Amino acid sequence: MHAAAALAATLGRVVRHPGGAFGAGLVLLILLTAILAPGIAPHDPNRLDVVSAFAPPSGGHWLGTDQLGRDLLSRHIFGTRIAMAVALSVIAIALAAGMLLGVLSAYTSGPVERAILVAFDSISSFPSVILAMAAVAVLGSSMPMLIVVIATSLIPHYGRVARAQVLSARNEPYVEAEQVLGASGVRILLAHIVPNIIAPLIVIASLDIPVVIAIEASLSFLGLGLRPPLTSWGGLLQDGYQNLARSALPVMVSSGVLAVATLAFTMFGEALRHAIDPRSGRRA
Amino acid sequence: MTASPGIRLGALSVTFGRAIRALDRVTLEVGEGETVGIVGESGSGKSTLCRTLVGLTRPTAGEVEVLGEPVTVALRRDPRGYRRRIQMLMQDAVATLSPRMTIGRLLAEAVAIHGLDRDETEERIRSFLGRLRLPPSILGRYPHEISGGQARRIGVIRALLLRPRVLVADEPTAGLDVSVQGELLNLLMEFQRELDLTFMIVSHNLHVIKRVTRRTLVMYLGQIVEDAPTRDLFARPAHPYATALISTNPLLAAEDGGGAIILRGEIPSNAALPPGCRFHTRCPVARPVCAETMPELEPTAAGGQVRCHFPGTLARPGTGAA
Numbered sequence: 001m002h003a004a005a006a007l008a009a010t011l012g013r014v015v016r017h018p019g020g021a022f023g024a025g026l027v028l029l030i031l032l033t034a035i036l037a038p039g040i041a042p043h044d045p046n047r048l049d050v051v052s053a054f055a056p057p058s059g060g061h062w063l064g065t066d067q068l069g070r071d072l073l074s075r076h077i078f079g080t081r082i083a084m085a086v087a088l089s090v091i092a093i094a095l096a097a098g099m100l101l102g103v104l105s106a107y108t109s110g111p112v113e114r115a116i117l118v119a120f121d122s123i124s125s126f127p128s129v130i131l132a133m134a135a136v137a138v139l140g141s142s143m144p145m146l147i148v149v150i151a152t153s154l155i156p157h158y159g160r161v162a163r164a165q166v167l168s169a170r171n172e173p174y175v176e177a178e179q180v181l182g183a184s185g186v187r188i189l190l191a192h193i194v195p196n197i198i199a200p201l202i203v204i205a206s207l208d209i210p211v212v213i214a215i216e217a218s219l220s221f222l223g224l225g226l227r228p229p230l231t232s233w234g235g236l237l238q239d240g241y242q243n244l245a246r247s248a249l250p251v252m253v254s255s256g257v258l259a260v261a262t263l264a265f266t267m268f269g270e271a272l273r274h275a276i277d278p279r280s281g282r283r284a
Numbered sequence: 285m286t287a288s289p290g291i292r293l294g295a296l297s298v299t300f301g302r303a304i305r306a307l308d309r310v311t312l313e314v315g316e317g318e319t320v321g322i323v324g325e326s327g328s329g330k331s332t333l334c335r336t337l338v339g340l341t342r343p344t345a346g347e348v349e350v351l352g353e354p355v356t357v358a359l360r361r362d363p364r365g366y367r368r369r370i371q372m373l374m375q376d377a378v379a380t381l382s383p384r385m386t387i388g389r390l391l392a393e394a395v396a397i398h399g400l401d402r403d404e405t406e407e408r409i410r411s412f413l414g415r416l417r418l419p420p421s422i423l424g425r426y427p428h429e430i431s432g433g434q435a436r437r438i439g440v441i442r443a444l445l446l447r448p449r450v451l452v453a454d455e456p457t458a459g460l461d462v463s464v465q466g467e468l469l470n471l472l473m474e475f476q477r478e479l480d481l482t483f484m485i486v487s488h489n490l491h492v493i494k495r496v497t498r499r500t501l502v503m504y505l506g507q508i509v510e511d512a513p514t515r516d517l518f519a520r521p522a523h524p525y526a527t528a529l530i531s532t533n534p535l536l537a538a539e540d541g542g543g544a545i546i547l548r549g550e551i552p553s554n555a556a557l558p559p560g561c562r563f564h565t566r567c568p569v570a571r572p573v574c575a576e577t578m579p580e581l582e583p584t585a586a587g588g589q590v591r592c593h594f595p596g597t598l599a600r601p602g603t604g605a606a
Contacts (some may be wrong), residue, residue, distance in 0.1 A: 173374055173380045174380050174382040176374065177380035177381070177382075178382065179340060180340065180374070181371075181397060182397050182398060184397075191382075192384075195384045196384060
């Protein structure tokens with residue numbers, strides 16, 4: 001099938017882009033880690049072993065243990081699960097809602113269009129983290145809550161791009177040709193406009209994944225995000241930070257994991273952007 | 285020509301924004317089964333006229349009737365039925381094919397939208413492909429993988445699958461090799477005769493118009509300035525603009541050995557129309573009255589109509605004809 005061939009070709013270009021193979025490989029590794037967490041974690045992430053608190057890396061605990069003697073490697077492996085669950089749900093919600101509102105704003109005029117645009121502007125006038133902090137402070141925090149709040153803060157990204165894409169696609173000759181052929185507005189939108197505007201949105205989505213990871217980690221670090229027993233990378237960082245005087249290792253592990261994950265998704269996203277739009281990358 | 289008009293325009297005006305007058309009180313009747321050509325420069329309103337017929341542009345004032353029914357009424361009453369009566373071949377053939385669908389799926393859309401019989405349509409697509417000398421493998425291709433000439437022919441199939449009675453072609457030969465142009469025109473003429481289409485063809489290319497049509501309209505700044513049987517128009521144009529247009533075409537002009545009349549300046553803007561006759565700013569034989577009163581379309585002896593105070597007065601250098 002042609003679509004599969006196109007996908008393979010795109011992935012090929014991603015892998016050939018400098019850093020693309022590295023990013024894609026790490027992303028794959030992170031996703032596998034998240035999916036297989038219970039199978040690959042050497043220990044129960046929540047098993048206390050106070051006697052061996054702050055143990056240095058060893059054969060039993062490859063990355064050492066935290067203040068309660070919990071295995072840091074296992075905790076970070078389970079943290080990957082949380083990070084991915086949050087990031088992917090946030091992106092899915094923001095992408096879907098953003099597209100819906102963006103398309104709606106392009107197709108309506110008057111109060112509906114203005115309301116949507118004002119909402120986009122209001123949301124994006126706050127930094128995501130601040131917006132999320134305010135919402136969590138008022139509404140309390142839980143994982144679904146956190147996901148919805150972060151997704152809301154990202155909706156304008158997708159909404160604005162979707163709107164601009166629809167506005168320009170709507171005047172394309174092929175859209176007029178479909179009108180002359182008698183295609184309904186819904187058919188034109190779903191069969192002709194959406195497939196032609198989805199690529200830039202996918203790219204933004206891939207570049208937003210590290211942003212979401214960072215926001216969620218920041219909130220959890222500040223104690224406004226996920227609470228134990230959920231092991232968020234931000235929460236792990238907070239644990240380590242509180243015990244920094246006794247051991248620097250937990251902080252180093254948590255920051256390292258966060259850095260590697262955001263870097264991997266950023267590199268993958270960049271490579272994907274170049275692969276989908278070859279014009280963006282004509283640098284010597 | 286039959287009694288019932290295929291296309292009837294009554295003082296049709298299209299204004300974009302406040303000031304851009306793309307069409308200005310155009311009145312026209314095209315008989316059912318008639319083939320009419322429209323020539324004129326960019327900005328003369330040719331494309332707007334076509335777009336208005338298929339409902340892509342709304343008239344600002346005046347009437348547009350196709351097969352005896354006003355377009356606005358027909359589009360409200362039965363939009364898909366109207367689409368089945370009139371189809372259009374648009375200028376940029378490749379760009380009119382939705383880029384992420386295969387040719388086969390694009391053709392199958394007609395089935396889905398209009399509820400055509402699937403098997404019969406498949407049969408018709410096969411026979412069209414054969415007649416238009418397109419390989420069946422083209423159905424699996426994407427629009428960017430086919431040539432401009434092939435895209436044109438796919439456009440023709442897509443339009444004719446609906447069995448329209450009126451076909452509007454906006455620059456159907458633009459961007460094609462001369463050999464491909466000829467082939468496409470032959471096919472369009474064949475289909476016109478077979479299906480008894482009311483056929484309106486717009487082109488910059490006077491050869492195309494001369495070859496395909498029996499009647500030609502010359503447009504200038506949103507108005508019809510001459511409407512004449514094609515043979516007469518090319519032999520004895522009455523309007524100075526038509527005379528100049530034909531004289532500057534080397535192949536057509538060579539037939540009678542006349543020289544070219546070079547018009548000074550550009551076509552004026554639709555937003556700032558000259559007073560009086562639209563053409564007087566560039567007309568070699570303009571007199572003071574031309575700047576004051578706009579001429580109306582008046583019948584000519586040859587059976588056409590011309591919008592000029594002094595028709596037939598522009599002589600081509602070298603022919604001595606008046």
